[in-house]
Amino acid sequence: MYSPVIDDWDDAYANMAHVPGSDALPGLWSEAAAAFRARARVERLETGSHPREVCDLVLPEDPPRGLAVFVHGGYWMRTEPAMWTHLAEGAAARGWAVALPGYVLAPEARLTAIAEQVARGIAVAAARVGGPIRLAGHSAGGHLVTRLVCTDSPLDLGVAERVEHVLSISGLHDLRPLMQTEMNATLHLDEAEASAESPALLRPMEGTRLTAWVGGGERPEFLRQTRLIDAIWPGLLALTRAVVDGDHHHFSVIEGLTEAESAITEAFVGDVAV
Secondary structure: OOOOOOOOHHHHOOOHHHOOOHHHHHHHHHHHHHHHHHHOEEEEEEOOOOOOOEEEEEEOOOOOOOEEEEEOOOOOOOOOHHHOHHHHHHHHHOOOEEEEEOOOOOOOOOHHHHHHHHHHHHHHHHHHOOOOEEEEEEOHHHHHHHHOOEOOOOOOHHHHOOEEEEEEEOOOOOOHHHHHOOOHHHHOOOHHHHHHOOHHHOOEOOOOEEEEEEEOOOOHHHHHHHHHHHHHHHHHOOEEEEEEEOOOOOOHHHHHHHOOOOHHHHHHHOHHHO
C-alpha cells in the first residue's frame, strides 16, 4: 500500500491548531521562565550587534560539568530565549551550565543567517564555559542544532570539536516542504536555500551522535521528519537513534527538560548521550 500523499502542508505543520488550549501556552511558558529566573543564576551575554543577538546563560551552583545549549523554536519567526529559561532547570540541576542563544527572526533574517547567529551565540557561551558541549533544540531549534553539526557548519572548529551529542526534539530536518506552506511568505525559502539548510540533505561531521526525539501524539509530519534523519545519517557514518516519547504532543514533549531525572534530560546531558 502506498503512503498517503500530503496535500495540505499548512495543516501538516499546524501544531497549535491540534493542541486544545494552546492559546494559553505562551503565557504559561513566560510565567514559568520568569519564576525560574527569579531563583536561578542567569547571565545575559551579547553575541552580536542586533538586540536579539543575546544568549542567556544559566549557571549551576558548582563549577559546570560542561555547556548544554538549548535553541528555541517558533518556526524561526517567533519567541525568544527568555520565554524558555525554565527548560534549563533539569540540566542545571545536574551540574551543567545551560546556554539559550537568541537570533534575529524571519523575515528580517533568512535561515542561513539565523544558523550563523546561533553558532556565534554558542561560541560566546563556550568561551565562558569550558568542557564538553551538548546541543539541544526544539522544532526549528532542532533544525538549527542539527544543521550545526553538518560538515559545512558555521560553528568554529574548536567549538565543534567539543560537541559530544545533539538532541533534536521534534526537529525539522528537510525544509523543502515548508516552501509549500503559507508561512513561507515570511521565511522566503527557495529551492536553493531549503536544500542548502536541510540537515537530511547534508553530510554530518565525523563522529556525530544524534538523538531525534519526538512525541507520539505529534503531527504525522514531525514523526516523518524524525524518521527521516534517523534513516539517512547512519549511512553517512553518524550514530543516530530515534525516540518516540509516549503520546506527547509538540509542546508537552519538552516539559521533561525542567526535571533533572526525566528521560529527555538524560538524553540531553546524561551518560546515555555518549
